Every structure is written in C-alpha cells, then in structure tokens.
Amino acid sequence: MPATDVTELLGFDHLIDEEERLIQETVRSFVEDRVRPNIQEWFAEGISPRELAPEIGALGLLGMHLSGYGCAGTNAVSYGLACLELEAADSGLRSFVSVQGSLSMFSIWRYGSEEQKQEWLPRLAAGTAIGCFGLTEPDFGSNPSGMRTRAVRDGGDWILTGSKMWITNGSVADVATVWAQTEEGIRGFLVPRGTPGFTSSDVPYKLSLRASTTSELSLDEVRLPGDAMLPGAQGLGGPLGCLNEARFGIVWGAVGAARDCLEATLEYAGSRVQFDRPIAGFQLTQAKLADCALEYHKGLLLALHLGRLKDSGSLRPEQVSLGKLNNVREAIEIARTCRGILGGSGITLEYPVLRHANNLESVLTYEGTSEVHQLTIGRALTGLSAFK
Ligand code: TGC
Numbered sequence: 001m002p003a004t005d006v007t008e009l010l011g012f013d014h015l016i017d018e019e020e021r022l023i024q025e026t027v028r029s030f031v032e033d034r035v036r037p038n039i040q041e042w043f044a045e046g047i048s049p050r051e052l053a054p055e056i057g058a059l060g061l062l063g064m065h066l067s068g069y070g071c072a073g074t075n076a077v078s079y080g081l082a083c084l085e086l087e088a089a090d091s092g093l094r095s096f097v098s099v100q101g102s103l104s105m106f107s108i109w110r111y112g113s114e115e116q117k118q119e120w121l122p123r124l125a126a127g128t129a130i131g132c133f134g135l136t137e138p139d140f141g142s143n144p145s146g147m148r149t150r151a152v153r154d155g156g157d158w159i160l161t162g163s164k165m166w167i168t169n170g171s172v173a174d175v176a177t178v179w180a181q182t183e184e185g186i187r188g189f190l191v192p193r194g195t196p197g198f199t200s201s202d203v204p205y206k207l208s209l210r211a212s213t214t215s216e217l218s219l220d221e222v223r224l225p226g227d228a229m230l231p232g233a234q235g236l237g238g239p240l241g242c243l244n245e246a247r248f249g250i251v252w253g254a255v256g257a258a259r260d261c262l263e264a265t266l267e268y269a270g271s272r273v274q275f276d277r278p279i280a281g282f283q284l285t286q287a288k289l290a291d292c293a294l295e296y297h298k299g300l301l302l303a304l305h306l307g308r309l310k311d312s313g314s315l316r317p318e319q320v321s322l323g324k325l326n327n328v329r330e331a332i333e334i335a336r337t338c339r340g341i342l343g344g345s346g347i348t349l350e351y352p353v354l355r356h357a358n359n360l361e362s363v364l365t366y367e368g369t370s371e372v373h374q375l376t377i378g379r380a381l382t383g384l385s386a387f388k
C-alpha cells in the first residue's frame with residue numbers, strides 16, 4: 001500500500017482558498033531555498049542572519065496582516081500559514097517575523113501617531129529596519145504589571161530608566177518599543193538605537209532558539225522627546241493587545257515545527273532497518289506515528305478555526321490562549337516522541353527534531369507560559385482570577 005503524505009491525511013488543503021495556498025507555497029519555497037540549507041550551521045554557531053530581513057520584507061511577510069504603510073494587508077489565516085512554514089524551518093525565524101510584525105510593528109500601527117507610523121512602518125515592513133519589543137524585566141516576566149522601568153517627564157521630554165530582559169532582536173533592533181510605568185499608568189515609548197544611555201547585551205549560552213538574538217536592554221536615564229510616547233496605549237492592555245497578535249502566530253508556528261519533526265521521522269523510520277525490517281513497520285512505532293499525526297491535525301484545525309474567528313473580528317484572548325497552550329504543548333510532545341523514534345540519530349543536528357524540541361522549550365515559556373494560559377482559560381471558565 002503506498003504511503004500517504006502526512007500533510008494530506010486529513011485533506012486540510014480543501015479548507016483554505018487559492019490565495020492562502022499560494023502564500024503558504026511561496027513561504028515554503030523561500031524557506032527551502034534560503035533557510036534549510038543553512039539552518040544547521042546557524043543554530044550550531046548561534047547566528048541570526050540579519051541579511052535575510054530585506055528578503056523576508058520583499059516577500060511581504062513583515063507585518064503582513066496589517067494594512068497600509070507598505071504592509072501586505074493579508075488575512076489572518078494567510079499570516080498563520082506563513083508562520084507555520086517559517087517555524088517548520090526554525091522557531092527562531094518565526095520568532096523574528098512575529099516580533100517584527102506582531103509586536104514591534106503592531107504596537108506602532110495600533111497605538112502610534114501618524115508621524116511615528118510614517119517614520120517606522122515602511123522601513124520595518126521592508127526589513128531595512130529591525131524592531132524589538134521590551135516588556136519583560138529581570139524580576140517581572142509572567143507578571144508585567146509590576147514592571148520597574150519608569151518614564152518621568154522632564155519639561156517636554158521623557159527620561160526612561162530601567163532594564164528589559166529576554167528581548168528578541170534586542171541588540172540588532174533599530175527601534176525598541178519599551179513599556180514603562182508613568183504617572184498615568186503603563187505607556188509605550190519608541191527608543192531608537194544609539195540614543196545615549198540605551199545599551200544592550202546578548203544572553204549567552206542559550207540551548208534553545210540559537211538562530212535568534214535574545215538580549216537584555218538597559219536604559220540609564222535615556223532622554224526622549226515628548227513625541228516618542230505611543231499616544232494610543234495606556235495601561236497594561238496596550239502591550240497585552242500586541243501579545244494577542246504574536247500568540248496567534250505561535251498557534252500556527254508550533255504546528256509547523258511539529259510537521260517538520262513528523263516528516264523527518266516518517267522518512268527515517270521508513271528506511272531505518274532493525275530486526276530485518278524498517279522500524280516504521282513495527283506496531284509500536286506506528287502507534288506513536290498515528291498519535292503524532294492525530295495531534296498535528298487537531299492543532300492545525302484549531303489554528304484554522306482561530307484564524308477564521310480572527311478574520312471575522314470575533315477572536316477573544318482566552319481563545320488564543322487555548323490555541324497557544326494546546327499547540328505548543330502538543331508540538332513539544334510530538335518532537336520528543338519523534339526524537340525517540342530516531343534513536344541515537346535523533347540527538348544530532350543532522351536531523352531537525354531535537355533542534356525543534358529545544359526551540360519549543362522557549363516557545364512554551366515566551367508569550368505567556370503554559371501556566372499563564374491555563375490560568376487565563378480557567379479565569380474565563382470560572383469568572384475567578386487565580387493569578388494572585
Ligand atoms: P489583567 O487585570 O488581567 O489585565 C490588565 C488590563 O489588560 C487587559 N487585558 C488584555 N487586553 C488585551 N489582550 C489581552 N490578552 C488582555 N489581557 C488582559 C485587561 O482587560 C485590563 O484592561 P483594563 O482596561 O481593565 O486595565 O492583568 P494582570 O496583571 O492580572 O495580568 C494578566 C496576565 C497574567 C494574563 C498578563 O499579565 C499576561 O499575559 N502575562 C504574561 C506575560 C507575557 O506573555 N509576556 C510576553 C512578553 S513578549 C514575548 O514573550 C515575546 S517572545 C516573541 C517571540 O520571540 O516570538
């Protein structure tokens with residue numbers, strides 16, 4: 001009996017339209033040409049390739065679900081499919097696109113003044129400028145409401161002091177969206193690279209997301225003009241509104257990492273012979289592969305459902321939490337199971353599986369840990385907050 005491609009098992013292609021399929025195929029072939037041949041080396045050496053940014057921009061993937069200012073203005077499902085294909089190559093690549101489009105650009109697009117939009121969005125969309133998003137601090141991760149970074153007025157200017165931790169693209173960014181406490185509550189500020197008092201250093205010795213830059217930002221009495229503040233955001237709802245966008249991309253991206261693990265493992269299991277037969281022919285192996293394929297397809301359908309809700313304008317934050325919690329948790333489980341099927345080969349970078357598993361450890365933590373999403377769903381179900 002001929003083997004069925006795992007991607008065709010459920011007939012998912014019938015659920016997306018021609019334009020969505022075309023975007024997915026375009027991203028997939030970009031990744032095949034420009035990322036897959038190099039990703040082993042980038043991950044091993046800890047390289048996040050800055051030169052890819054304009055190419056990704058030229059494809060229209062940066063801020064692709066936003067409209068105007070050089071953004072592609074696609075629907076949410078197309079954005080999700082792009083995230084899926086990017087993360088099938090490496091979570092670091094999807095992370096770059098998520099932070100640029102959904103956190104940096106979205107914060108400006110949603111909350112910025114017209115001048116801020118004109119100044120930054122076209123360059124960020126083209127990938128000729130890089131953005132980052134500083135919410136987390138060394139002592140405030142899951143609970144950003146306690147942040148210590150502070151902005152105080154000095155005449156017409158603002159003075160920012162504090163530090164931000166674990167910031168993707170931090171040291172390569174041309175502009176940082178920095179969230180800070182003010183007398184009026186939490187507000188966002190655009191801090192250009194090179195502003196006196198604003199420095200960064202990269203997090204060393206990472207075992208995960210090695211093809212992505214992760215940095216600490218330090219703000220030592222950074223003086224900014226009055227118009228550096230994002231006028232449309234006040235309170236924690238500002239940054240959390242951006243997180244909804246990026247978390248939506250992760251819902252799809254995690255499925256891409258899972259698919260790549262599954263495809264690599266199916267190929268390996270079909271050719272690896274033990275006890276005189278391919279290991280794919282053993283019932284225990286098939287049970288694992290079937291369970292992985294099942295969770296992969298359930299995750300994909302969940303992502304599509306959330307995408308259709310987003311496109312209809314009715315997606316709620318707790319629904320995004322359902323998707324992020326499930327799809328990242330299941331993707332890690334798939335990666336670990338696949339790693340086992342690969343035996344000793346599974347521990348090397350020759351196969352993508354342990355690289356994905358290691359990356360997914362970060363994905364499990366950032367954009368709200370699994371516990372944060374469980375508590376968000378629990379709050380929605382019971383009406384009671386158990387965060388504090
Ligand atoms: P809470 O009282 O619940 O809410 C405060 C205000 O925010 C509003 N809100 C939201 N608005 C939009 N979207 C959401 N998802 C929102 N959730 C809450 C809420 O209505 C309220 O508004 P208002 O007007 O009444 O003031 O706040 P809380 O302090 O109890 O915290 C809630 C909690 C724990 C869920 C939140 O703090 C949280 O999500 N924590 C996790 C932090 C997090 O995810 N950090 C991510 C940092 S960025 C990152 O990781 C990038 S990695 C990117 C990559 O490389 O891909």
Ligand code: FAD
Nearest residue numbers: 133134135136141142166167168362365366367369371387
């Ligand atoms: P903590 O909040 O200290 O949590 C530690 C543990 O305690 C977790 O298991 C958590 O679930 C649990 N916990 C916390 N509170 C509760 C509770 N109420 N009930 C039960 N359990 C709880 N941040 C940015 O702002 N911008 C970025 O670009 C960015 N990029 C990142 C890139 C990487 C590679 C990583 C690893 C992180 C990044 N982050 C970024 C930070 C990320 O969002 C935080 O790591 C995350 O929010 C968790 O915060 P924390 O690490 O301080 O863990």
